Amino acid sequence: MSTVVTAKRMPxxxxxxxxPVPPTQRHAATAALWLLVASxxxxxxxAFVRWFLPKDALAAIAIMLASVAVAxxxxxxxxxxxxxxxxxxxxxxxxxxxxxxVQIMGRWPRYEGLVTLPVYFxxxxxxxxxxxxxxxAHTLRTLMRAVAAAAIALGLVSLLETAGAxxxxxxxxxxxxxxxxxxxxxxxxxxxxxxxILPVLRAWTRASPTxxxxxxxxxxxxxxxxxxxxxxxxxxxxxxxxxxxxxxLALEMIRAERGIRLRILAVGAAGAAVLAAGALxxxxxxxxxxxxxxxxxxSLEGRFTFWQNSLALLADHPLGVGVSGFLNADxxxxxxxxxxxxxxxxxxxxxxxxxIPLLVVVVAGGAAVITSALRTxxxxxxxxxxxxxxxxxxxxxxxxxxxxxxGYGLALLTHFTAPSTTILAxxxxxxxxxxxxxxxxxxxxxxxxxxxxRSRTIVLAAWAVWLAVLAGAELPLAAxxxxxxRGDLLSAQAAFESAHSLRPWDADLTGIAAQSFAAAxxxxxxxxxxxxxxxxxxxxxxxxSTVSTERALAVAQFANDDSAxxxxxxxxxxxxxxxxxxxxVQNAIVLYTTGDLAGANREVQRALALDPENETGLQLEAxxxxxxxxx
Numbered sequence: 001m002s003t004v005v006t007a008k009r010m011p012x013x014x015x016x017x018x019x020p021v022p023p024t025q026r027h028a029a030t031a032a033l034w035l036l037v038a039s040x041x042x043x044x045x046x047a048f049v050r051w052f053l054p055k056d057a058l059a060a061i062a063i064m065l066a067s068v069a070v071a072x073x074x075x076x077x078x079x080x081x082x083x084x085x086x087x088x089x090x091x092x093x094x095x096x097x098x099x100x101x102v103q104i105m106g107r108w109p110r111y112e113g114l115v116t117l118p119v120y121f122x123x124x125x126x127x128x129x130x131x132x133x134x135x136x137a138h139t140l141r142t143l144m145r146a147v148a149a150a151a152i153a154l155g156l157v158s159l160l161e162t163a164g165a166x167x168x169x170x171x172x173x174x175x176x177x178x179x180x181x182x183x184x185x186x187x188x189x190x191x192x193x194x195x196x197i198l199p200v201l202r203a204w205t206r207a208s209p210t211x212x213x214x215x216x217x218x219x220x221x222x223x224x225x226x227x228x229x230x231x232x233x234x235x236x237x238x239x240x241x242x243x244x245x246x247x248x249l250a251l252e253m254i255r256a257e258r259g260i261r262l263r264i265l266a267v268g269a270a271g272a273a274v275l276a277a278g279a280l281x282x283x284x285x286x287x288x289x290x291x292x293x294x295x296x297x298x299s300l301e302g303r304f305t306f307w308q309n310s311l312a313l314l315a316d317h318p319l320g321v322g323v324s325g326f327l328n329a330d331x332x333x334x335x336x337x338x339x340x341x342x343x344x345x346x347x348x349x350x351x352x353x354x355x356i357p358l359l360v361v362v363v364a365g366g367a368a369v370i371t372s373a374l375r376t377x378x379x380x381x382x383x384x385x386x387x388x389x390x391x392x393x394x395x396x397x398x399x400x401x402x403x404x405x406x407g408y409g410l411a412l413l414t415h416f417t418a419p420s421t422t423i424l425a426x427x428x429x430x431x432x433x434x435x436x437x438x439x440x441x442x443x444x445x446x447x448x449x450x451x452x453x454r455s456r457t458i459v460l461a462a463w464a465v466w467l468a469v470l471a472g473a474e475l476p477l478a479a480x481x482x483x484x485x486r487g488d489l490l491s492a493q494a495a496f497e498s499a500h501s502l503r504p505w506d507a508d509l510t511g512i513a514a515q516s517f518a519a520a521x522x523x524x525x526x527x528x529x530x531x532x533x534x535x536x537x538x539x540x541x542x543x544x545s546t547v548s549t550e551r552a553l554a555v556a557q558f559a560n561d562d563s564a565x566x567x568x569x570x571x572x573x574x575x576x577x578x579x580x581x582x583x584x585v586q587n588a589i590v591l592y593t594t595g596d597l598a599g600a601n602r603e604v605q606r607a608l609a610l611d612p613e614n615e616t617g618l619q620l621e622a623x624x625x626x627x628x629x630x631x
Contacts, residue, residue, distance in 0.1 A: 021070050029069035029130055030142050035062035036126060036427060037146035040188060040420050041154055041178035047474030048481060049109040051180030055419035056119045057471040060464035066126035067457040072139065073132010073434030075125060082365035083121065086358060090323055093354040097322025098329065102543045107324035107341060108508030110418060115470060119419065120426045127430020134437055137390040140397060144199050148221035151192040154178050155224025158185065162231040174233060179420040186237015187411045187421050189228030194244035194404035196222040198396040230278035233285040236415050238275065240407030245271050247403035255381050303344055303414055309333040310348040319355035326352055331547045331577040335610065339547065342416035349416065373402050373432035401428035473502035477509060484516035487525045492516065496535070507543035510535050518552035521559035532556035547577050558590055566590045581611035588620055600624060
């Protein structure tokens with residue numbers, strides 16, 4: 001058995017020599033970085049929701065490959081302790097939530113529980129393991145090449161969409177390129193900008209070892225990243241890009257000699273001018289920046305509504321409502337237009353997940369990350385003056401990561417976490433906090449360390465397969481929704497059952513099936529109502545008090561000639577969501593058909609008080625005044 005040991009164990013042989021990295025481990029590191037970055041823009045074309053679970057699954061495969069690669073860094077104990085404390089508080093928040101069995105896995109469509117949160121933490125671990133202090137120059141180049149490739153792909157699709165083309169079928173006015181959401185598109189473009197600015201500037205200096213091809217590749221990637229930010233018309237994306245530029249400018253001013261600081265300021269001013277000019281040049285972006293478009297004003301008002309609702313929820317639930325609990329808990333405050341699954345602010349998101357204790361842990365951990373990163377950046381800059389170019393490249397990556405995360409943190413004050421941006425942010429956190437690996441040599445073959453490493457890789461591989469299965473459920477789910485809309489109930493039922501077999505715990509999936517069949521029942525398709533009732537009952541058994549599911553149940557009961565049952569369902573539902581005018585109107589219609597004219601009039605007046613321009617409510621009010629029976 002061949003054994004490699006350290007110099008301490010074999011003093012006669014002197015200092016141990018580094019063991020050559022086997023090709024398998026070297027290729028695993030390269031593949032892991034490429035796949036992890038590729039997951040940011042990966043999507044499943046025929047899935048019901050194309051943008052979230054497929055990214056998680058591909059990132060999990062990358063994390064598994066990182067386990068095979070040689071460790072170039074590790075997470076420090078203080079970070080593991082901080083993350084463990086946050087996990088414990090998050091778990092406590094779930095256990096005291098309204099539906100712990102469902103919320104612990106996460107809710108549709110982002111599933112930020114045991115499905116997605118391990119992907120984020122795994123990305124941090126992979127970033128530290130692959131890109132830690134011992135990472136060689138070619139690994140750092142691999143990261144930047146992968147980022148450039150993803151930036152080019154994202155930018156090209158953004159360019160086509162801005163020109164009016166729709167390479168990816170969608171009915172959205174702002175499609176979001178390869179992220180599915182325009183704000184995610186802009187924020188991801190800003191993160192790419194932050195990572196690419198310094199490498200591009202270095203590539204154009206005389207002393208740069210970069211080849212002409214690589215210089216062109218990085219430059220095109222940066223230009224397309226800038227266009228991605230501008231073309232997204234996302235104010236959060238522009239804010240993130242501007243913040244990243246300011247942070248990079250500050251770091252460069254600190255490290256630069258006094259004689260070139262004016263030149264650095266000029267470059268920074270030029271970058272800011274490009275962002276500002278681009279935002280003013282594109283009509284949609286200009287309108288959103290100045291708030292002159294109706295959608296821009298509406299989305300801004302919506303943010304304040306979400307935050308007001310969050311404050312009201314925190315007053316009722318000081319320890320939060322658990323991860324993924326916002327959607328159901330917010331129903332009591334929300335109306336038809338403000339039902340969302342996130343408060344669109346990371347501070348409220350953390351508070352609602354675990355209260356003030358969790359926020360304290362997260363803020364303290366974030367401060368420690370920034371402090372550690374600044375210390376590492378300063379030390380690496382000092383080394384780069386007398387050491388090989390690897391330290392200079394690493395210093396630029398650390399600076400880019402600091403700038404990117406600064407912009408990302410500000411963007412999340414008005415947006416939500418999603419795989420397309422959070423996976424990259426998590427990877428960069430791993431880079432910033434990474435410490436040197438505990439050993440620079442391989443463990444002996446058959447040693448406990450090797451057995452542990454192999455077991456870890458096997459577990460990660462099984463986890464990646466599981467996530468791929470969960471993502472695969474989106475395909476029959478999409479087929480079920482489409483078949484139900486066409487009236488092909490048998491095919492829809494089979495597709496929904498297939499999807500449910502892949503995600504049996506997913507109460508949101510069964511709720512989507514109930515809503516699909518309820519829509520078919522409302523359209524008069526025979527046999528749809530009983531199917532909707534069946535799926536709604538399955539969903540509410542695991543996840544009670546969900547507005548969309550209860551509404552679907554009431555529609556199905558009404559279509560199934562069970563007006564009394566629909567009235568009972570809606571009576572509870574109007575208490576669950578008292579500020580929803582659409583529910584009040586729906587309840588009024590049911591009460592009218594049961595002959596309860598006084599109740600119907602009460603609900604109509606309540607609906608019009610919430611929404612004076614509700615067209616159906618106004619029609620029903622006129623009908624009640626004439627006391628004309630329903631045909």
